[in-house]
Amino acid sequence: MAADPEVDPKLRAGIRTYLIVSAVFLALGLAYVGWVFFSRWQGNRAIEERAAAERRAQAEQTFEGMGGERFEILTFYALPGEIRPGEEVDLCYGVSNAKSVTLEPQKNAVWPSYSRCVKVSPRKTTTYTLTATDAAGHTKTATVTVEVR
Numbered sequence: 001m002a003a004d005p006e007v008d009p010k011l012r013a014g015i016r017t018y019l020i021v022s023a024v025f026l027a028l029g030l031a032y033v034g035w036v037f038f039s040r041w042q043g044n045r046a047i048e049e050r051a052a053a054e055r056r057a058q059a060e061q062t063f064e065g066m067g068g069e070r071f072e073i074l075t076f077y078a079l080p081g082e083i084r085p086g087e088e089v090d091l092c093y094g095v096s097n098a099k100s101v102t103l104e105p106q107k108n109a110v111w112p113s114y115s116r117c118v119k120v121s122p123r124k125t126t127t128y129t130l131t132a133t134d135a136a137g138h139t140k141t142a143t144v145t146v147e148v149r
Helices: 009-065
Strands: 072-079 089-096 100-104 116-120 126-133 139-148
Touching (some): 072 139, 089 126, 089 139
């Protein structure tokens, strides 16, 4: 049998150089791909943070528009304000931080709400009184008159 011939040292050096250069290019390629993914992730994160800040600002504005921490009657009105006998009218109200709400004279149940309407059908011109009470027992009232003609 013949002896195993030696590999040419120039060929061995060429293969080694090829492997080193290939490894360097592979490392540079992976570093570039990693940088692209990281920069895109960072850009998306910045966009998400701006969107979250806008949502927080909108929620705060909505919260303040609905009375925030204040106890108050936000709205109380009648639609329409004038009716004929037998017609219905919507009494609409909104309260913030109220524990209970009453409507006089009224048969329908009412409760604290930022925006709610109840239907009434007065036979004559009637003034309705909305009374809101907070957890500490403080009360606030508002009135609206429905004209019947």
